[in-house]
Structures are given as structure tokens and as C-alpha cells.
Amino acid sequence: MANPTITVLERHMLLYQRLWRASAFSLFILPVLFLTSIGLGVGGYIHQVDGHDYLQWITPGLIASTAFQTGANESTYGVLSEFEWVGGIKAMRSTPVRIQDMIRGWLIYVLIATELAVAAFLIVIWLAGALTPGLAISAPFVCGAVSLAIATPTTAFSAAINDQDWFLVLARFVILPATLFSGVLFPISQLPAFIQPLSYLSPLTHAVELMRDFAFGTATPMTVALHFAYLLAWIVAGWFLANITYRRRLTD
Amino acid sequence: MDTEFGPPLDDMAVLGRDLTKRFGEFTAVDAINIDVYSGECFGLLGPNGAGKSSTMRMLSCISQPTSGALTVLGTDPRREAARIRGRLGIVHQENNLDLDIKVVENLTTYARYFGFSRSECRRRAAEMLEFAQLEQKAVSKAGELSGGMQRRLAIARALVNSPEMVFLDEPTTGLDPQMRHVVWQRLLELKQRRTTLVVTTHYMEEAEQLCDRIVIMDHGHIVAEGTPQMLIKENVSQEVVELWFSETPTEETAAPLKGISEQFDVLADRIVLYVANGEEAAKEVHRRGLTPERLTIRRSTLEDVFLRLTGRTLAE
Incomplete structure (x- = not known):
């Protein structure tokens, strides 16, 4: 028996494949733009933060921020359109696929999209000669966690609304402030x-x-455990919220 | 074997008692009893907002009834909705296709939801392409198909799991007459294979041809049920005289008709008169000095039953 979560994921991957070319290009171009403009441009004035080169200091934060943005962006229109315009969820709802399968398959897709963006970022850094082993090994885990931490509540939110104008509110009052005030660009x-x-x-x-x-x-070990525990709390809370909003929208 | 109480219960595809669906204060379906026998084609008719779609959603185990008892294919949807849906085919009013991927991929992706292996999905997709007469379009994007072809694809997709019962919500609405005919041909084929069908439609002549039994709903209630022939016989006279006027007829216009028939409906463009003998009634209409622009006599149909029972035409 094919696992229903995997069959949901298969559909998302199939839909993703047809636009991977355009997507792959932007995956590489974004880190290049960030690193040259902020890293080299701003870094040219600042030089050092906490004893590190500015470019080296912001790189880990920029990768995390990319993952955060990917998790949030994928989970807005991508979710609402499934309910409102594409009808993909309605089609799944007519089969044995359960609501938790739909959400799980979707989130695994978001995770894959995030890891691709992170991989592209790491490759750009490696080409620039700035990749350290610590960064390379930790990035997939930390970035996966932070992506899901924002993707699960955003997915819940997108399943609860009917009007895409809410995404402007979300972008301006939640995602943008979170990006600016999370210590990515300055301590x-x-x-x-x-x-x-x-x-x-x-x-x-x-x-x-x-x-x-x-x-x-x-x-x-202590700080790592605490930070991951906090991200996990977001994932778990978002997961439950998404189950509630999906259920509300699909079972009536 | 039929008993004096009707067919045996294990032959019931759907058994619903006091089915109610409420949305907040609004009662969409109000304590209806509904039975569907295995292998029959069951028609659900009614004007917009009658509660057809809500009923369809409950019977197809997509939404749960607010109250009442329901058994679908011998199983309780409260506990095993997902498992029952594995044995159903559900065609919604909208096609819900993935327009950016290939026709055949729409079929295989959907078949996977039922847990079949990839090779089994490909085999079933090929079979369904043939059923829908879309073999030539297998590798086209679904979005490139015409409306009628997309509809056929949506129906074929719902059959990919060889369902025991198929729900079709307005399967031919929005199609041109030729394409409608093709779709109904496919449905007749399913019926011959003894697949249980539950259909809603706006096209009465098609409901008359395809459905073994019909339920007419209005305002969340069942207002009539039976075979199409029975419904016509019990609710309207044998023939119908339609008087067409250039100006909107009023009750006043219709006043002289009293006595010709007790049953008539005054519509926006015409007066419909239910009579035993159309020829006689037409003569009487002229004798009483009425001068309709046009007068037609025809046999009564389900459309008339509908109009009599709900006071509305289906187009409204």
C-alpha cells in the first residue's frame, strides 16, 4: 500500500517539477544578491561584529532567514490556492486520503523546497570560499526546523482565510518585522x-x-537544546492549528 | 430477493434516517430519510439551495451529518469515512483537475491516493483514458483540453478506483448538447455495469431517461420521491398546454382559465395549464377569448412535476 502522505507529496513534487527551472535560477541568484549587496556593500563600512568579519558574521543568519522566508512564502498562496482556485484539496478529499495526510505531505514538500534553497545558498558560499564544516552540517537541520516553525502556523492561517489580501498583512506585520528584528543583519x-x-x-x-x-x-548542549525546543514548540502548535483549520474548512 | 418490506437491507447502498445538516442557524437539510439501492441510478433534483449538494456531501462521506443515522455501503461514515471513500467515486460540480500537468498524470496522481502501486496506477489510467475517449490527449496538459474533455477527464478520474458507487454533482452542466450526450452515454454504460449512481442534474429529460428513482428536494425537505413515471402520474395531469404571451401574464390574464383546469402556473413568459386532454383545452382557451401569441400542447414531463411542487422552474 502506498502511504497516503507520500502520495500527497508526489503530487506536490510533480507540480513543482514543471517550474523547477525558474525556481532553481532564483535559488542561486538570491544568495548572490544578498551576499554582494549586504555582505560586501554594508560590510565595507562595518568591518567587524563581535570579533568576526561582517560578511562571515551575517552569512549564518542570512541562510536561516532564507529558510524562514521559504517556509513562510510557500505556505501562503500555495495553500490558499489549493482551497480556492486549484481544487487539489477538494480532489484529495474525495479519496481515502485523510486531512493529516494532506498536511503532512504538504509540509514535507515545504521542507524539501527549503532544503533546496539552503543547499543553493551553501553552494554559493562554498564557491566564495567561505563555507565552514560547522555551517555545512548544521544548516540543513536548523533551517529545516525554522522553516517548519513558520510554515505550520502560516499553513493554518492560509487555510483559515478566504481573501488573499490577508497575506499583505501577514508579510508586513509578521514576516518582515521578524526578519528585520531577529538578529540577522545586526546583533x-x-x-x-x-x-x-x-x-x-x-x-x-x-x-x-x-x-x-x-x-x-x-x-x-544547553543552548542548542533550548533553541531547538523552542522551534519544536512552534512546529507542534502550528501542526495542531493547521489540523483545526483544515478540518473546519473541509468537513462541513 | 425482495420481501414484503422491500429489498433486503444488505442491498442498500445508502440508508439515511432523519439526516440533518445545519450551518450555524441555517438548516440546509432538514431530517430527510433517504435510501439508495445497490445498482440503481438515483436522481437528486431540486432548485439551487434546496440542499442537494449538502445531501450529496453527507452521502459521499465528505461531510458529517449534524444529526441523524447514516450507513453507506454497510459502514458507518462517522467512524470510517476515509475507508468508505476508498470504495466511492466522487465527481464534484467543479472539475478540480491539475491543469498544469498532463492528462495521464492527473489520472495516475489521483489513483495513487487510493494506495495502488505505480504500475497499477498506470494500468488503470490507460483504461480510464480509453473509457473517456482521451487516448489521443494523454500527454497534453489538462489545461489544454476543451470544457467537455475536462469534464470527461474528471469523471474518468473518479472511476479510477473501480468504485462500487459513484456520486455525480451536475455532471453535464455547462456542456454543449453534443458533449452532454457523450457524458450521459458514459453514465449509461456505468449503469449497465450495475454501478450504483447518485446524480444531481438540471436536465429533466436526462433524469427521466437515466434515473430509476428520483427524489425532489426543496428548502431542505424531500417533497416527492418515486420513479420518474410515478412522479409524473401522481403530480401532474397527462398533458400540458403552454400559453405564451408577449407581455408578462398576470393572475388577471389567467382568470378566464379557471374551470378549464384547477392546476395552472403563471410564469414570467407564459401560463402553464395541466390538463387531461390538450386538444380540448386548447379549443376551450380560444373559446374563452384568450389570445396567446403562441400555444403549445405536449406530454407532461418531470420539469412540470418540478414546477408544480416547488413553484419554480429549474432555470431559476
Whole structure:
């Protein structure tokens, strides 16, 4: 028996294949743009942060941020269109595929899309001669976790709305602030003291710290466990929310 | 074997008692009893908002009834909806196809949801391409097919698991007459194979030809049920006289008709008169000084039953 989760994933991969060329191009071009503009451009003025070259210092954060963006972006229109315009979910709903299979298959697809983006980023860094083993080994795990941490609640959100205008609200008031204030481009310690705790609410902040700790060899078992536990909490909460919103939309 | 209580219960594809579906304050389906026998073609008719789609969704184990008892293929959908759906074919009003992938991929992807191996899915897809007469289009993108072909693909896809019972919501709406004929030809073929069919449609003459039994719904209730012939016989007279007017007829226009028949409906463009003998009634209409622009006499159909029972034509 084919596993229903896998059959759902197969459909998403089939749909992805037909646009992989365009997607592959942007996967490589984005890290190049980020690293040259911010890394070299801004880095030319800043030189050092916490004793590290600015380019080296922001690279781990940029990778985590890419994963975070991928997880969030995939889970907006990709989910809403399945309900509203494509009808793919309605078709699945007419078969033995269960709601948890649909969500699981979808999230595995988001995870694969994220890992592809991360792999492209790592290749660009490697070509630039800046890839360290710590970064290469930790990136797939940390990035997978942070992608799912934002993808699960975003998927739940997208299954709950009817109007795509909500995605503008999400992008402006959640994703953009989270990206700007999660310590990707500058240390959180630069922020006013009252904002710092807020920035620790963002899963991206924890992923950025994990990536940096692994890249610079400053990881301790305690901090690694705590950061991952926090990301896991988002994944679990988002998973339950997604099950609720899918169920509400599909069982009536 | 039939008993005096009707067919044996294990021959029932659907057994529904007091089925109710509520959405907040709104009651879409109000305590209906519904039975579908194995191997029959069962028609669900009614105007928009009558509760047909909600009923279809409950019977096809996609949504759960708010209250009432339901057995589908001998199994309780409250506990085993997914397993029952594995034995059903469901065609929605919208095709829900993946337009960016190939026709054959639409079939194999869907077949995989039922747990078949990849080679089995390819075999079944080939079989369904033949059934839908789409072999020539197998590697075209589904989005490149005409509306009628997409409809056939959606129906073929729902049959890919060799279902015991097939639900079709408005299978021919929006198709041109020729394509409608092709689709109904496919449905007749299924019927001959003794596949249980549950169909909703706006086309009464097709319902008359295809359906063994029909239920007419209005405002969440069942207002009539029986064979098409029985429904016509019980609810309307044998013949119908239609009087067409250039201006919208009123109750006043219709006043002289009282006495010719007790049963008539005044519509936007015409008055429909239900009579035993059309010729006689037509003469009487003229004798009473009515001058319709056009007058037609025909045998009564399900369309008239519908109009009589719901006060609406199906187009409304």
C-alpha cells in the first residue's frame, strides 16, 4: 500500500517539477544578491561584529532567514490556492486520503523546497570560499526546523482565510518585522532593551543564534537544546492549528 | 430477493434516517430519510439551495451529518469515512483537475491516493483514458483540453478506483448538447455495469431517461420521491398546454382559465395549464377569448412535476 502522505507529496513534487527551472535560477541568484549587496556593500563600512568579519558574521543568519522566508512564502498562496482556485484539496478529499495526510505531505514538500534553497545558498558560499564544516552540517537541520516553525502556523492561517489580501498583512506585520528584528543583519543587543524580549518570540531569532553558534563553534548542549525546543514548540502548535483549520474548512 | 418490506437491507447502498445538516442557524437539510439501492441510478433534483449538494456531501462521506443515522455501503461514515471513500467515486460540480500537468498524470496522481502501486496506477489510467475517449490527449496538459474533455477527464478520474458507487454533482452542466450526450452515454454504460449512481442534474429529460428513482428536494425537505413515471402520474395531469404571451401574464390574464383546469402556473413568459386532454383545452382557451401569441400542447414531463411542487422552474 502506498502511504497516503507520500502520495500527497508526489503530487506536490510533480507540480513543482514543471517550474523547477525558474525556481532553481532564483535559488542561486538570491544568495548572490544578498551576499554582494549586504555582505560586501554594508560590510565595507562595518568591518567587524563581535570579533568576526561582517560578511562571515551575517552569512549564518542570512541562510536561516532564507529558510524562514521559504517556509513562510510557500505556505501562503500555495495553500490558499489549493482551497480556492486549484481544487487539489477538494480532489484529495474525495479519496481515502485523510486531512493529516494532506498536511503532512504538504509540509514535507515545504521542507524539501527549503532544503533546496539552503543547499543553493551553501553552494554559493562554498564557491566564495567561505563555507565552514560547522555551517555545512548544521544548516540543513536548523533551517529545516525554522522553516517548519513558520510554515505550520502560516499553513493554518492560509487555510483559515478566504481573501488573499490577508497575506499583505501577514508579510508586513509578521514576516518582515521578524526578519528585520531577529538578529540577522545586526546583533539583537543593539535593539532597545524593551524590544529584545519581543525579538526572542520570533523563531528566526533562535535559528540565527543556533546557526552562528555552530558556525563559530560557540554552541553548548544547553543552548542548542533550548533553541531547538523552542522551534519544536512552534512546529507542534502550528501542526495542531493547521489540523483545526483544515478540518473546519473541509468537513462541513 | 425482495420481501414484503422491500429489498433486503444488505442491498442498500445508502440508508439515511432523519439526516440533518445545519450551518450555524441555517438548516440546509432538514431530517430527510433517504435510501439508495445497490445498482440503481438515483436522481437528486431540486432548485439551487434546496440542499442537494449538502445531501450529496453527507452521502459521499465528505461531510458529517449534524444529526441523524447514516450507513453507506454497510459502514458507518462517522467512524470510517476515509475507508468508505476508498470504495466511492466522487465527481464534484467543479472539475478540480491539475491543469498544469498532463492528462495521464492527473489520472495516475489521483489513483495513487487510493494506495495502488505505480504500475497499477498506470494500468488503470490507460483504461480510464480509453473509457473517456482521451487516448489521443494523454500527454497534453489538462489545461489544454476543451470544457467537455475536462469534464470527461474528471469523471474518468473518479472511476479510477473501480468504485462500487459513484456520486455525480451536475455532471453535464455547462456542456454543449453534443458533449452532454457523450457524458450521459458514459453514465449509461456505468449503469449497465450495475454501478450504483447518485446524480444531481438540471436536465429533466436526462433524469427521466437515466434515473430509476428520483427524489425532489426543496428548502431542505424531500417533497416527492418515486420513479420518474410515478412522479409524473401522481403530480401532474397527462398533458400540458403552454400559453405564451408577449407581455408578462398576470393572475388577471389567467382568470378566464379557471374551470378549464384547477392546476395552472403563471410564469414570467407564459401560463402553464395541466390538463387531461390538450386538444380540448386548447379549443376551450380560444373559446374563452384568450389570445396567446403562441400555444403549445405536449406530454407532461418531470420539469412540470418540478414546477408544480416547488413553484419554480429549474432555470431559476
